[in-house]
Amino acid sequence: MARGGQQILRGVDLAVAPGTWTALVGRNGAGKSTLLRVLKGIERPDAGGVYLGSGPLEGPDPRIGLVLDSPEDQGVAPVVEDDIAFGLELQGLPPAEIGRRVGEVLGRLDIAGLRKRPAHTLSGGQAQKVALAAVLVLGARFLLLDESLAHLSPPERDRVLLDLEGLRSGGLGLVLATHRADEVLWADRVVWLEQGRVRFLGAPEELFALPECPWAGYGERCRRAGVPPGGAAFRAWAVMGQGL
Amino acid sequence: MIRARDLSVVRRGPGRPPVRALRGVCVGVGPGEVLAVLGPTGSGKTTLIEALAGLCPISGGRVEIGPEGQGVSWGPGGVPPAGVRQGIGTLFQMPERQLFGATALEDVSWGLGPGGRERAQGALARVGLGRELWDVPLALLSRGERRRVALAVALVREPRVLLLDEPLAGLDPDGQGLLWEELRVFLVRERGAVVLTSHWPEEVLPRAHRVLCLDRGEVRFDGTPGEFLQAARHRPGLARLLPRGWVPEAGDQTTDAR
Numbered sequence: 214m215a216r217g218g219q220q221i222l223r224g225v226d227l228a229v230a231p232g233t234w235t236a237l238v239g240r241n242g243a244g245k246s247t248l249l250r251v252l253k254g255i256e257r258p259d260a261g262g263v264y265l266g267s268g269p270l271e272g273p274d275p276r277i278g279l280v281l282d283s284p285e286d287q288g289v290a291p292v293v294e295d296d297i298a299f300g301l302e303l304q305g306l307p308p309a310e311i312g313r314r315v316g317e318v319l320g321r322l323d324i325a326g327l328r329k330r331p332a333h334t335l336s337g338g339q340a341q342k343v344a345l346a347a348v349l350v351l352g353a354r355f356l357l358l359d360e361s362l363a364h365l366s367p368p369e370r371d372r373v374l375l376d377l378e379g380l381r382s383g384g385l386g387l388v389l390a391t392h393r394a395d396e397v398l399w400a401d402r403v404v405w406l407e408q409g410r411v412r413f414l415g416a417p418e419e420l421f422a423l424p425e426c427p428w429a430g431y432g433e434r435c436r437r438a439g440v441p442p443g444g445a446a447f448r449a450w451a452v453m454g455q456g457l
Numbered sequence: 458m459i460r461a462r463d464l465s466v467v468r469r470g471p472g473r474p475p476v477r478a479l480r481g482v483c484v485g486v487g488p489g490e491v492l493a494v495l496g497p498t499g500s501g502k503t504t505l506i507e508a509l510a511g512l513c514p515i516s517g518g519r520v521e522i523g524p525e526g527q528g529v530s531w532g533p534g535g536v537p538p539a540g541v542r543q544g545i546g547t548l549f550q551m552p553e554r555q556l557f558g559a560t561a562l563e564d565v566s567w568g569l570g571p572g573g574r575e576r577a578q579g580a581l582a583r584v585g586l587g588r589e590l591w592d593v594p595l596a597l598l599s600r601g602e603r604r605r606v607a608l609a610v611a612l613v614r615e616p617r618v619l620l621l622d623e624p625l626a627g628l629d630p631d632g633q634g635l636l637w638e639e640l641r642v643f644l645v646r647e648r649g650a651v652v653l654t655s656h657w658p659e660e661v662l663p664r665a666h667r668v669l670c671l672d673r674g675e676v677r678f679d680g681t682p683g684e685f686l687q688a689a690r691h692r693p694g695l696a697r698l699l700p701r702g703w704v705p706e707a708g709d710q711t712t713d714a715r
Contacts, residue, residue, distance in 0.1 A: 219593075240629045241601020242590075282600065282627060283551050334470055338498025338656075360600075363626040364550070366497040366656045368697050392629050427630035 214247055214258050214409070221247045222258065222409045229355060229386045234377075234448075236400035236417070237390040243406040245390040249357045252388065253279040265355075275300065278353030282360040284344035293335070293343050294319075294328045300351045318350045322376060338365045345373065355386040362389075362396065374399055378448050394421070394428040398435070398447045417443025458650035459509055459545075459618045460485030460525065465517035466504050466674075478504040479674045481518070485525075486667065488648040491640065493665035493682075495658055495698055500671040502654040503550055506622045509652060510547045511537035522618065546616035550623050552607030553600050561598065561606045562591040565613050580609035585635045601627055608636065612643075619643065621653040625660050637664055658685070658698055670695060 214222040221244045229235055229252075237245050250256040252263055254273045263270040265277065281287055290296040294315050301311045319325045322342050327335065335343060341364055348356065356377070362370045378399065381387050389396060397403055403420045405413040413420060421432030421442070432442045441447040466479040479501045486492040494502050507513040509520055511531065521530035522541055529541045537545075549555050558564025566577035581591055584605040590598060598606070604627055611619060619640070625633050643649045655661045662668065662682040670678035670685075678688060678695055689695040 219597075241605070241627075241632055242599040246599060283553075331470065334468075334476070336499035336503070360627055364498070364623065364656070366698070369498060370656075392627070392633075 214244070214251065214256065220409055222251065224261075225406075225409070225411055227404060227411070227414075229388055231354065231386045232381060232384050233402075234381050234387045234389070234400045234444075236397045236403045237388055237406065238392070238397060238403060238420075239406035239412075244409040245406055246359050247409075248406065249279060249359050249388065249390060252355075252357055253277050255279075275304075275351050276353060277355045277357065278348035278351065279357045280341075280345050280348050280359065280361040282341075282363050284340035287344050287347070288332050288340070291331055291333070293324075293330050293332055296332055296343060297347045297350050300347060304351075314350055315346075318346045321349070322346050323372060338369050341365060342369070342373065349380070353385070356380065356388070358387070358389045360390050360392070362391070362393075375452065378452060381448075394431045397428070398440070398443045399451070401444045417447075458486055458488050458490075459520070459522045459652070461505075461509060461518060461520045463518035464505075464508060464515060464520065466501075466508050466513060467516045468504065468513075477674055479508065479671075482671070482674075482676055484669055484676070484679070486650045486652055488650055489644045490666040491644065491651045491653065491661075491664055492667045492669060493658075493661035494652065494654045494669045494671060495656070495661070496654075496671035496677075497698075498656075499673075501674040502671055503622055504674075505671065506547070506620045506652065506654060509618075510545055510620050511542060512547070543614060544617040546611035546614065546619045548607055548611045548619070548621040548624050550626075553603035555607055555610070556595055556603060558595060560592050560595060561586060561609075564595065564606060565609045569613065576613055577609070580613040581606070583612065583639055584609045585632065601629060601632060604628060605632065608639075612639070615647070617647075617649055619649060619651045619653075621651065623654050623656070625653075625655060625657070633660075640664075656698075658689075662686070670698065 254270045289299050297315045298311050324342050397417050418432045441450045461484050464482040468476045468478045519530050519532045521528045556564045566573040586605045668685045
């Protein structure tokens with residue numbers, strides 16, 4: 214991928230399996246958002262390709278959900294429930310089924326009270342949860358989250374992370390772009406992009422052990438505090454409610 | 458430097474009953490100080506920033522800028538005079554939206570007059586945007602890079618007061634470090650005042666002089682970072698603001714990093 218003659222992504226190889234959690238980190242401008250847009254199929258790479266299952270990805274696919282950091286960018290309807298229902302209406306589902314699924318996803322994210330609210334009256338965090346609901350309701354098998362938790366308050370974020378873990382254990386493949394070390398901990402592995410290349414690919418604790426990593430030493434701090442250093446162990450610990 | 462007394466704001470929008478977004482908020486920040494505003498989403502943090510900036514009408518109380526009792530103030534129905542607005546730099550929650558120039562340099566130098574280009578270059582260098590990106594179309598910059606441009610816009614007019622709505626969200630660790638360094642220079646050298654909002658106490662407590670917690674438009678806590686940590690031990694409402702997966706560094710938290 215290139216922008217204005219400058220390469221944004223160069224030779225990135227990445228596979229995301231169902232039921233796994235990948236964290237995507239890197240400086241501003243490293244290519245994280247672009248990679249997610251390519252994976253979603255809304256940007257075409259100049260070379261290489263994206264494959265879903267056995268076939269190449271030809272364009273945007275409802276099996277892959279993308280949630281942006283600014284939810285206003287993906288809202289389509291003025292009222293919350295209509296916004297979430299929009300994708301289901303496109304699929305031609307009967308209204309009763311749409312209503313049921315919208316109610317279910319609102320309940321799952323603990324925002325049932327927002328159902329009738331005009332979208333423009335939501336706070337940043339509330340709007341982000343609505344955007345997440347609108348993607349989840351379509352039954353996506355892969356979820357790409359572009360700093361989607363950045364505007365949530367800590368308790369809201371923790372709740373969404375637990376929701377995401379529930380989705381992952383149900384077989385969803387997750388890719389979460391983030392600037393926070395404590396969100397990296399949730400991932401099985403981390404992709405560190407630098408100037409469009411994969412600089413590092415490995416487990417969170419391996420990333421934290423790199424002296425040049427911006428969070429060098431975080432793994433050691435976790436160990437001292439008795440927090441599992443990432444992946445399945447951390448998620449099990451978090452789900453058990455220790456520290457959450 | 459900037460303070461609000463008994464500030465109330467009622468938000469009105471089509472298709473919903475009026476919402477009291479702030480009620481009876483008293484807040485103040487002096488020269489060389491950082492006030493961190495915490496609170497859950499929907500608690501009124503953004504409304505407070507907009508009200509202090511004179512960008513949303515207030516329904517009760519007063520906002521004053523300048524020396525206490527001798528500054529310029531406005532109340533319900535009032536707006537800050539143009540000269541006062543010049544002295545306030547504002548960074549919105551989605552700062553990439555506040556840009557409209559074709560390039561970073563054009564956006565930052567907009568309206569500055571003679572010598573504006575050089576001042577804009579200085580501001581862009583201060584926020585750490587690489588020189589090779591100054592003349593690239595803004596649409597080609599990443600979100601985080603555009604945030605740096607917006608910060609340069611807020612700084613370039615040499616404001617006395619900076620109002621920053623979630624300035625740390627979406628910045629990489631280097632960018633966060635640069636922002637704090639820039640704010641430190643602003644506080645110490647220019648004796649400016651900073652109000653910033655965040656969801657993350659651990660990000661702001663080491664650097665803030667005062668912490669204000671909002672919940673549903675009302676002040677639930679107002680004190681120093683140390684007092685906040687004390688209070689959080691006893692008040693579950695404050696404790697839930699602290700992120701629980703986060704492991705602080707030894708010696709983090711209160712005053713040492715200021």
